[in-house]
Amino acid sequence: MVDLGSRKRITIHDVAAAAGVSISTASKALNNNGRMGDETRERVKRVASDIGFRPNALARGLLSKRSFTIGLLTNDTYGRFTLPVMAGVSEALVDHGVSVFLCAIEDDPALGQNHVEAMLDKQVDGIIATGKRIDRSLPVDLSNLPVPVVYAFTEGTRDSVTFRSDDAHGATLAVEWLQQIGRRRIVHITGPKDFFSVRERADAYCTATGDTEPVLYGVWSESWGHDAIDRLWKRSGDRPDALFCGNDQIARGAVDALRERGIKVPEEVAVVGFDNWEIVAAQTRPPLTTVDMELKELGRQAGLTVLALAEGRPVKPGVRKLPCRLVVRQSCGGKPSED
Amino acid sequence: MVDLGSRKRITIHDVAAAAGVSISTASKALNNNGRMGDETRERVKRVASDIGFRPNALARGLLSKRSFTIGLLTNDTYGRFTLPVMAGVSEALVDHGVSVFLCAIEDDPALGQNHVEAMLDKQVDGIIATGKRIDRSLPVDLSNLPVPVVYAFTEGTRDSVTFRSDDAHGATLAVEWLQQIGRRRIVHITGPKDFFSVRERADAYCTATGDTEPVLYGVWSESWGHDAIDRLWKRSGDRPDALFCGNDQIARGAVDALRERGIKVPEEVAVVGFDNWEIVAAQTRPPLTTVDMELKELGRQAGLTVLALAEGRPVKPGVRKLPCRLVVRQSCGGKPSED
DNA sequence: AAATTCAGAGAAAACGTTTTCTCATTTGAC
DNA sequence: GTCAAATGAGAAAACGTTTTCTCTGAATTT
Incomplete structure (x- = not known):
């Protein structure tokens, strides 16, 4: 059987007794209020610490x-x-x-x-x-x-x-970083439009890119990131040189899809994720640059x-x-x- | 400023007063002990519920x-x-x-x-x-x-x-499953040998496979799973037709590496993971069969x-x-x- | 009709604190 | 040498419960 030692808990009564004072004096000594001689206060404190007194939070809270x-x-x-x-x-x-x-x-x-x-x-x-x-x-x-x-x-x-x-701020950070490293054709692949965050990030993305670059709405999964790349590479016209993804899972799916197509990340396409979910972001090859919501x-x-x-x-x-x-x-x- | 309504909390005193009984009677009524008339007991309970009385756990706990x-x-x-x-x-x-x-x-x-x-x-x-x-x-x-x-x-x-x-049990489940679907050359790719679980799983794996099939010790990461495949496919001799991995991350790394080599999972190589970490296991392509530790x-x-x-x-x-x-x-x- | 049991309910103690009040003694001012 | 103020410390109430004990009538037994 498991033994708890059945240690009696030490109360302020024990402290008072051991220090030779009343309970009220003991309490006041320990809480640094009330009036008493310095010697008394110190003695009570020392005794309390010696016998390992810890006040019962239930009793304290009740009052x-x-x-x-x-x-x-x-x-x-x-x-x-x-x-x-x-x-x-x-x-x-x-x-x-x-x-x-x-x-x-x-x-x-x-x-x-x-x-x-x-x-x-x-x-x-x-x-x-x-x-x-x-x-x-x-x-x-x-x-x-x-x-x-x-x-x-x-x-x-x-x-x-x-x-x-501040998701708009996060999205702006991401897009401006991509622009700073010289990317101009930035595509935003993100989650379902009914998420407020999604709309807010997309708006910030549009503002930062200056025009209404394509925003691809989908779901929060790797496979959507994968599919989005298929869709982008199937269509005609300029290919993006950067992706801003709505979360790290989408970003990971996209990075995997790009690798499978032999497209180099970050040389040909730079990718930024969102969330900084270590387990996804750090294990992606290459590890994801991403927005942390702090x-x-x-x-x-x-x-x-x-x-x-x-x-x-x-x-x-x-x-x-x-x-x-x-x-x-x-x-x-x-x-x-x-x- | 935030308003708390400064609602006074309702105590058993309020219940007693409202029911026209003493505090002790109120308490006994609510706790279904003590002696009193049925009518009294019911009345107290009704009043308590009407005015929304909830006993203070601090006071109760103190006693x-x-x-x-x-x-x-x-x-x-x-x-x-x-x-x-x-x-x-x-x-x-x-x-x-x-x-x-x-x-x-x-x-x-x-x-x-x-x-x-x-x-x-x-x-x-x-x-x-x-x-x-x-x-x-x-x-x-x-x-x-x-x-x-x-x-x-x-x-x-x-x-x-x-x-x-029971990690030995988990490992046995995994290996026996692979054997049941006809796989015979099962390799175990796992984490650091100083983990007790690792040794226990590896032992069970050896017991279940009957001989000391190769066990590859490494770290708990996707990239180790990836590297392990490289190593296995570089060496001469029979290639495995199944992998039992020490966790889902290793399994995912291995599956990714196999796909990159054009090797079909599960047709050519079957893979079992460990942990059932949804975020990893379910997002792998194909999703991982894995051991859940419950x-x-x-x-x-x-x-x-x-x-x-x-x-x-x-x-x-x-x-x-x-x-x-x-x-x-x-x-x-x-x-x-x-x- | 007195003694006994029992039902119903309240009074009070207890849990471990904090805080306010009170009291006795010492200190300082005139 | 008297009086006010300050100091040191304890008594008691309070917090909201639960529980044990006590009390009063009424019902039951002798």
Whole structure:
């Protein structure tokens, strides 16, 4: 059988007893408030640390109405977007002693409701909602909760605080990079038009290229990238000398298709992806230059914001767009390996 | 500014007042214990539900010493293994009202210690440790904690409960499948020999093939799969008619290399991967037949086990190996598309 | 009719903290 | 040498539950 040592937990009573003071004095000593002699304060602190006292967060939370706990709600099963966001949230909050409940609710409203209620019962200080696309909301209503809610990479309610990537900026980065290395016939191969991000990136692409270069809408898969190349090379007229792809999977499919046709990347066609999904981008041959949405930073800011709200600090509602970053690998030439 | 409606939270005092009973009676009514008239009990319950009462888990936990909260500790940044495990844990525990703290500690002992202490302060009922390989332990000592610890897909301490996949079983499944479809010259291309899983799979492969067919050790990347094919096809003697690869990335690299050489998969060479990492396995052309380690089920069992321990139910220590499952796609012929 | 059981319900303690209040003693000012 | 202020520390209430104990009547038994 598994032994827990059945160690009794050490409470402030033990500290008080060991230091020969009252519980209230012990508490005040440890929290650096109240009035007492320096010697007493130091002695209490030393004793507490010696016997390994750690205050019970449940008891503390009961009184302070702060549980130092927040919930991260997501419907992104794959974790493609959630993991970096989660990493950022956690990183920002661990220093404040805040732990994070992760709740994956798929697209199940009942499950979502379940998780939200469980979190509220546990008195979370706030909730961060995140998802897999910025123009869809989670299948659960978070609009009248007794705790602050911040949206990150998912659609929020009016008057809420929402963080998202600036996809237009990312697309502009990509296109301008391709133009800088001298490419002029840039084609945009991307996902389904009903994604807001897709339209936003396509618009930025059109603005940056100056004319309405062809935009090929499809799905988010490698095989669409592959097919798109077939389609482009089948038609007459000038062939592109660069591709800006809507995500790394499409880009990978396109790069593979080009290689199969004996077309050199990046010499004949330069390729830029989107997402910086390491597992795809770094394993493509050649590794993909791609746009990173800085989801970790997004998570960090969402974390700090929900903390601010929980502490009653005022935060202006609205949508905050965070800039993207171009990660240069070898699919455009330019800089050599960076990994 | 963001408005929280500053809704006062409803306590059992409100329920008692609204129902015209004492707090103790209200509590007993809601928990179906104590003695009182049926009418009283029903009235309290109705009132509670009407005014939307939900008990404060902090207060409850303070008394019962159960927080209905567990921690999941991982050093698998990518989430490749953690996400399915987490999904299983969460799925198994949500019905019991248990929420899960996810703590990604990378390989940083200080960060790990931080997170563990934060969780203990919050009185978690137990901790599940998980990681990225079964023969390494987390960079933090979990052996003398006041709460139960269960290990899942990471190395545990002596006398602990550890769940892991049965890699020998998985490898046997793969090889036997290849033999069933008539392949006789099966080569095993796999990862670094210092991984315990690698040795275990290789041993099972040797046992199943009956002789010491060649095992090619390398790294966990597509390019190694690619290189391995180059090496195999450069050397003299019989060419393999099947490959059993140590993970899906290697398998994908191998499949790509075969295609580039004009060798048909699965007609000339059948390929089986390992991991069933959707993003790799399903996007390979042809999609990979691969071994799934059933990490979600592993997580589910780990969750139920830590719950049992938290409730004081006895659990035998030891390593539990869970069977794998072969996911048939098209890289071996056999069944047609299943996705 | 007195003694016993039992149903129904409330009072109070407990969980581990923090915080406000109170009290006794010492210090400083006149 | 008296009085006000400051200092050091403890008592007690509070947070929202659950649980044990106690109390009051009424029903049942002798």
